[in-house]
Amino acid sequence: MHWIDPDCLQETRGTVTQFLVNPHGELDGFILDENQQVHFPPHMSKKVASHISIGDPVKVRGVKPRSADIVAAVLLTTSTGVAIRDEGPNHDGGKHKKPHAEKHPMEVSGEVKLSLYGQKGELSGALLIDGTSIRMPPDVAAELASYLEPGAHIQVWGHGVKNEYGHTIKVDDIAEWVDADSAEATNAREAQQSHDLAFPRESEIAREQADGVAAGGGPLVWMHIGDLHLTDAEEPNHLALRDIITQANNHLAGHIDFAVLPGDNADDGTPEQYAILRSELDKLRLPLHILPGDHDFKSRSLDAFHSVLGAQQLPKAITVAGCKCLFLDYVSAGTGGPDFKLGKKQLKWLKEELESASTQGLETAVFAHAYPADLADAGEAKAFHKMLRDHRVLVVDMGHTHYNELGNDGKTIYAATRSTGQIEEGPAGFSILAVDKNVVSWRFKPLDQPWPIAMITSPSDCRLVTRCHSPSHVLSGRTTVRAKAWSADGIEQVECRVGDAEWLPMTRDASTQSWTLESAIPEGTFKILVRATDLCGSSDIDSIDIVTTTEPLQVRQAHGSDENSVGAWHEKHIFGTQLGPNRNGRKW
Numbered sequence: 001m002h003w004i005d006p007d008c009l010q011e012t013r014g015t016v017t018q019f020l021v022n023p024h025g026e027l028d029g030f031i032l033d034e035n036q037q038v039h040f041p042p043h044m045s046k047k048v049a050s051h052i053s054i055g056d057p058v059k060v061r062g063v064k065p066r067s068a069d070i071v072a073a074v075l076l077t078t079s080t081g082v083a084i085r086d087e088g089p090n091h092d093g094g095k096h097k098k099p100h101a102e103k104h105p106m107e108v109s110g111e112v113k114l115s116l117y118g119q120k121g122e123l124s125g126a127l128l129i130d131g132t133s134i135r136m137p138p139d140v141a142a143e144l145a146s147y148l149e150p151g152a153h154i155q156v157w158g159h160g161v162k163n164e165y166g167h168t169i170k171v172d173d174i175a176e177w178v179d180a181d182s183a184e185a186t187n188a189r190e191a192q193q194s195h196d197l198a199f200p201r202e203s204e205i206a207r208e209q210a211d212g213v214a215a216g217g218g219p220l221v222w223m224h225i226g227d228l229h230l231t232d233a234e235e236p237n238h239l240a241l242r243d244i245i246t247q248a249n250n251h252l253a254g255h256i257d258f259a260v261l262p263g264d265n266a267d268d269g270t271p272e273q274y275a276i277l278r279s280e281l282d283k284l285r286l287p288l289h290i291l292p293g294d295h296d297f298k299s300r301s302l303d304a305f306h307s308v309l310g311a312q313q314l315p316k317a318i319t320v321a322g323c324k325c326l327f328l329d330y331v332s333a334g335t336g337g338p339d340f341k342l343g344k345k346q347l348k349w350l351k352e353e354l355e356s357a358s359t360q361g362l363e364t365a366v367f368a369h370a371y372p373a374d375l376a377d378a379g380e381a382k383a384f385h386k387m388l389r390d391h392r393v394l395v396v397d398m399g400h401t402h403y404n405e406l407g408n409d410g411k412t413i414y415a416a417t418r419s420t421g422q423i424e425e426g427p428a429g430f431s432i433l434a435v436d437k438n439v440v441s442w443r444f445k446p447l448d449q450p451w452p453i454a455m456i457t458s459p460s461d462c463r464l465v466t467r468c469h470s471p472s473h474v475l476s477g478r479t480t481v482r483a484k485a486w487s488a489d490g491i492e493q494v495e496c497r498v499g500d501a502e503w504l505p506m507t508r509d510a511s512t513q514s515w516t517l518e519s520a521i522p523e524g525t526f527k528i529l530v531r532a533t534d535l536c537g538s539s540d541i542d543s544i545d546i547v548t549t550t551e552p553l554q555v556r557q558a559h560g561s562d563e564n565s566v567g568a569w570h571e572k573h574i575f576g577t578q579l580g581p582n583r584n585g586r587k588w
Contacts, residue, residue, distance in 0.1 A: 003088075004063070004074050006061040006062075006074045006075035006085065007061075009061040009062055009063065009074060009075075010061070010062075010064070011059055011060065011061050012032070012036070012038070012059070012060045012061075012062070012071050013057070013058070013059050013060070014032030014033040014036060014057070014058065014060075015032060015033055015055060015056065015057050015058075016030045016031070016032060016052060016053070016054055016055065016056050016057075016058055017030075017031050017032065017033060017034050017054065017055075018030060018031040018034075018054070018127075018131060018166065019054070019165040019166050020037070020039075020116070020127070020133055020166065020168075021133060021161065021163065021165050021166040021167065021168045022042055022135065022168060023103070023135055023160065023161060023168055023170040024042070024098045024099055024161070025099060025161040025163055026042040026045040026098070026099065027040075027042070027044075027045040027048050027049055027165055028040060028041065028042045028045065029116075030048075030052075031114070031127070032058070032060070035114065036069070036071070037069070037070045037071070037114060037116060037117065037127075038060050038062070038070070038071045038073050039070055039071070039072050039073065039117070039118065039119050040072075040073040040076065040086065041086060041089065041119070042098075043088075043089040044073075044076075044084060044086060047084045048076065048084060049165070051078050051080075051082045051084060052076070052078055052084075056078065056079055057079045058076055058077065058078060058079070059076070059077040060073050060075070060076055060077075061073070061074055061075040061077075062074050062075070063119075065117070065119075065120055065121025066121065067121040068115075068117040068121035068122075068123070069117075070117045070119075070121060072119035072120070073086065074086050102161070103159040103160060103161055103170070104159065104160065104161075104162075105157075105158075105159055105469045105470075105471070106156075106157070106158055106159065106160040106167075106169045106469075107155070107156065107157050107469065108128065108130070108132050108134075108155070108156050108169060109153075109154065109155040109156070110128040110129055110130050110132070110153070110154070111128065111129045111151065111152070111153050112126045112127070112128060112129075112147075112148060112149060112150050112151060112152045112153075112154060113126075113127050113128060113129045113150060114126065114127040114150060115127075115148050115149060115150065116133065116134075116135070116148075118138060122138040122141075122142075123138060123141040123142055123145060123148060124136065124137075124138055124141050125141060125148065125171075126147075126148040126152075126154075128154075131166060131167070132156075132167055132168070132169065133166060133167070133168040133169070134156050134158075134168070134169050134171055134174075135168055135169070135170050135171065136170070136171045140171075144174060147174050147176070152176075153176065154174055154175065154176065155174070155175050155176070156169055156171055156173070156174050157171075157172050157173040157174075157467070157468075157469040158170050158171045158172040158173070158468075158469055159172065159469065172467075172468040172469045172550075173392070173411070173466075173467065173468065173469065175389070175390050175391065175392050176390040176391070218321060218509075218511070218512030218513055218514055219321060219434045219435060219436035219437075219457045219458075219482070219484070219512070219514065220257055220320050220321035220322075220323045220325075220365070220434065220435040220436075221255075221256040221257055221432065221433070221434045221457075221484060222256060222257050222258050222259060222260055222397075222432070222433055223248060223252060223256060223258075223259045223260070223286070223430050223431070223432050223433075224259075224260050224262065224397060224399075224415075224417045224430060224431040224432075224433060225241070225244055225259060225260070225261055225262075225417075225420060225430050226262070226399060226402075226417040226418050226419040226420045226428075226429075226430065226431075227262060227263060227264035227265075227293065227295075227399045227400065227402065227419035227420065227421065227422070228241060228261070228264065228265050228266070228277065228419075228420045228421050229264055229266075229267040229295065229419065229420070229421030229422050230265065230266050230267060230273050230276055230277050230421065231266075231267045231268070231273060231421075232276075233276050235421075236421075236428075237420050237421030237422075237428070238276060238280075240420050240421075240428040240447060241277075241280055241420060242280055243428075243447050244420070244428075244429075244430050244447065245280055245281075245283055245284050247447070247451075248284060248285075248286060248430075249283070249284065249285045249286075250488040251451055251453075251486050251487060251488045252286065252432075252486055253285040253286055254285075255484075255486055255513060256286065256432070256486075257287070257320050257321065258286055258287040258288065258289060258320070259284065259286045259287070259288050259289070260288075260289050260290075260291070260367055260397065261288065261289070261290045261291065262291050262293070262367065262368075262369055262397065262398060262399030262400070262417070263291045263292050263293025263294075263295075263296060263330070263331075263369035263399050263400065264293035264294065264295040264296060264369075264399060264400070264419070265277055265290065265292075265293070265295075265296055265305075265309065266295065266296060266309075267295050267421070268295065268298050268299075269295060269296045269297060269298045269299055269302075269304065269305065270299075270304065271304040271307075271308045274304050274305065274308040274309040275308055277309060278308060278309055278310065281309075289312075289316075289325075289327055289367065290305075290309065290311040290312070291314065291327060291328070291329070291330075291367060291368070291369055291399070292305055292311070292314070292329060292330070292331050292332070292369070293330070293331065293369045293399060293400065294330075294331055294336065294337055294338060294340070294369070296331065297331040297332070297334075297336055298336065300335070300336050302331070302332060314327050314328060314329035315327060315328050315329060315346055315349055315350065315353075317353050319362060321435070322362060322363060322437075323362060323363045323364065323365055323394075323435050324353065324356075324357040324360075324362045324363070324364045324365070325364075325365050325366075325367065326350065326353055326354075326364065326365070326366045326367065327367045328342065328346065328350070328366065328367065328368045328369075329342075329346065330342065330368055330369040330370060330375075331369070333346065334376065338374070338376070339376045340369070340370060340374055340375050340376055341375060341376055341377060341380065342375065342380060342384060347380065347383060347384065347387075350384070350387060351387055354387055354390075354391040354393070355391070357391065358391050363394050363435060363437070363438060364391060364392075364393045364394060365393070365394055365395045365396075365397065365435055366388065366393055366395070366396045366397070367396075367397050367398075368396060368397075368398055369398065369399055369400050370398055370399070370400040370401075371396075371398060371400075371407075371414060371416075371560060371561050371562060372384045372385045372388065372396070372560030372561070373385070373559060373560045373561030373562075373563075374400070374561075381560065384560070385559070385560035388411065388412050388560065389411045389412070392411065392412075393411075393412050394412065394413065394435055394438060394440055394466070395412065395413045395414075395415060395433070395435065395440045396412060396413070396414050396415070397415050397417075397433060398414065398415065398416045398417075399416065399417065399419070400416065400582065401416040401419075401562075401578070401580050401582060401583070402418065402419040402422060402423065402424065402425075402579070402580030402581060402582070403416070403418055403419075403424070403425045403575070403577065403578055403579050403580045403583075404416065404417060404418045404425070404426075404431070404444050404572070404573055404574045404575070405562060405565055405574060405578070406442060406463070406464070406565070406566045406569065406572075406574060407561075407562055407563075407564045407565045407566065408463060408464055408465075408466060408564055408566055409559060409560065409561075409563075409564045410466065410564070411466055412466065412560075413440045413442075413464055413466060414560075414562070414564075415431070415433060415440075415442050417430070417431040417444065418431075418444065418573075419580070422581070424579040424580065425575055425577055425579040425580075426446070426573060426575065427446045427447060427448060428446070428447050429444055429445050429446040429447050429449070429573070430444070430445060430447075431443065431444045431445070432445065432453070432455060434455060434457040434484065436457035436458040436472075436482060437458065437472060438467050438470055438472060438473070439457065439458045439459060439460045439464075439472050439473070440460070440464055440466075441455060441456060441457050441458075441460075441461075441464075442464075442572065443455050443542065443572060444572055444573040444574070446573065450538055450540075451486065451487045451488065451489070451534065451538065451540075452485055452486060452487035452489075452491060452532045452533070452534045452538060452539070452540050453485065453486050453487070453532070453540055454483060454484070454485045454494065454530050454531065454532035454540045454541060454542040455483060455484045455485070455530075455542050456481065456482070456483045456528065456530050456542050456543075456544050457482050457483060457484055457514065458472050458480070458481070458482040459471075459472045459473065459475055459479055459481070459528070459544070459546065460472060460473045460544070461544035461545055461546075462525070462544075462545045462546060462547040463545070463566040463569065464566075465547070468550050474547060474548065474549065474550055475521050475546055475547070475548050476521075476548055477520070477521065478518060478519065478520050478521065479518070479519060479521050480516055480517070480518045480519075481496050481498070481506070481516065481517045481518075481519060481528055481530065482514050482515070482516050483496070483506065483514065483515045483516075483530040483532070483542070484513065484514055484515070485515060485530075485532035485540075487532075487534035487535075487538070489534040489535045489536045489538075490534060490535045491508075491532055491533070491534055491535070492533050492534060492535045493505060493506075493532075493533050494506040494508070494515040494530060494531070494532045494533075495530070495531045495533075496517045496519070496528065496529065496530050496531075497527075497528070497529045497530075497531075498519045498520075498521060498522075498526070498528050499521070499522045499526035499527065499528075500522075500526075501519075503531065504517060504519070505517075506530070515530075515532075521546070521548065522548075523548050524548060524549075525545065525546065525547055525548075526545075526546055527543050527544065527545055527546065528543065528544050528546055529541055529542070529543045530542050530543075543571060562578075
């Protein structure tokens with residue numbers, strides 16, 4: 001605003017209590033008297049730094065936007081009478097160049113002291129009580145305005161700069177922060193204790209699984225058996241289930257954590273259909289968690305689901321491998337059919353469990369019958385999705401679609417597995433999912449695909465990046481590749497290839513049953529491949545695509561729907577056709 005005559009502008013006086021630093025390390029403002037933001041363009045940074053210090057009184061003439069409490073400075077006058085005018089970025093004959101400032105991954109949590117604005121009054125970030133400035137584009141800030149209000153408690157991840165004038169984070173991710181000593185955290189702990197008393201057997205299972213993993217420390221791994229839609233004995237879906245259980249017992253039992261049935265287990269939800277299913281599940285040698293779907297609720301009752309099938313009451317929570325797993329009931333609060341609802345009681349329980357997980361520093365995985373956006377009540381869907389975003393839930397594992405699909409809304413991975421009954425898009429099979437620290441991996445195994453199966457659990461494929469600040473998502477310099485491999489015949493060797501380099505042997509960590517290799521990585525985009533060979537000489541390859549910068553990553557908006565599907569991914573048996581009764585398929 002160098003074209004404005006400063007003499008016609010209102011004067012504001014005060015004492016400089018803090019400088020504001022932009023993501024390039026330049027000064028672009030300061031705070032007067034702890035509460036008044038003054039903004040100036042970064043081409044004034046050097047002059048301001050030369051003539052003004054913290055504690056100095058200054059006079060400011062500038063423009064005050066109508067929508068924000070900020071002064072966009074045109075003229076600054078120091079206590080010694082030095083006048084610093086906005087003469088424009090090209091005043092000295094050359095275009096103002098942004099300095100190169102090395103940005104480092106940063107993480108900070110705390111209370112918002114002030115909202116920060118651009119020169120036109122557009123919301124652009126916040127100032128925390130500890131002096132950290134957080135910045136984001138105005139369109140993103142507008143969407144996340146509730147996080148940037150004074151008094152909000154937030155946790156921020158990103159890349160930033162720190163110098164003698166202050167420190168600033170350019171936000172990659174933001175969430176509500178729950179202090180371990182806060183009333184919210186205390187309430188969450190009390191709620192967990194009440195839940196443990198109400199469901200002692202469930203709590204015992206959770207403790208046993210947590211204790212077992214504590215000794216090993218490996219990734220959480222589970223198998224997902226797609227919607228069965230069982231009707232009569234010896235039908236193709238019944239035979240497929242029998243094959244799935246046989247393969248799970250032969251190759252996976254004792255090597256993964258549990259199996260999941262995501263709902264629509266019996267096509268009509270009758271006792272006779274559940275009896276068929278129960279007779280097969282009795283043979284499974286894995287812990288099993290069963291969710292109800294709309295077909296299980298056809299009679300408007302889940303009595304047979306519990307009494308004949310033996311499914312536990314939901315919701316429930318268990319903690320395995322440092323990850324809290326939350327299993328939800330989408331149907332009991334509704335009226336049947338696609339009237340999916342959680343209900344106030346279950347939403348309250350979910351909020352308390354997520355707060356408890358955040359307090360304990362646990363990652364979280366949610367198991368539901370369908371996408372959050374499929375909930376019938378838009379307000380409930382929005383509240384559910386806000387919880388997922390606020391608490392940085394890593395993955396929501398689902399059924400319902402009838403087809404394989406992965407979605408990434410920038411915060412959470414949504415994984416749907418092809419149904420076992422009523423299939424349209426390909427052969428029957430099952431998926432294997434892993435949570436390795438903060439990385440989510442997914443593979444589909446058709447029943448006719450030979451063993452062994454290899455699975456890279458870290459780092460993250462570029463399609464599944466949700467933590468841009470994490471070196472396991474956006475790589476730099478060196479990385480550790482971790483993988484799992486399964487075969488009833490035993491694994492002889494596992495090898496890894498990074499980019500165009502040679503195949504190198506991986507080392508087996510007996511405590512985690514994972515194979516690892518530390519390697520330098522090239523810049524740009526490239527593939528990591530892992531090849532597992534069993535003792536019979538059969539082999540399998542898993543591959544992921546890697547990025548070393550966030551530039552090629554798709555910009556995503558969090559909606560909790562299939563809007564952010566990653567699309568076709570043929571190596572993973574994801575065809576992108578959405579052939580199912582809820583989208584492009586038959587109405588079974």
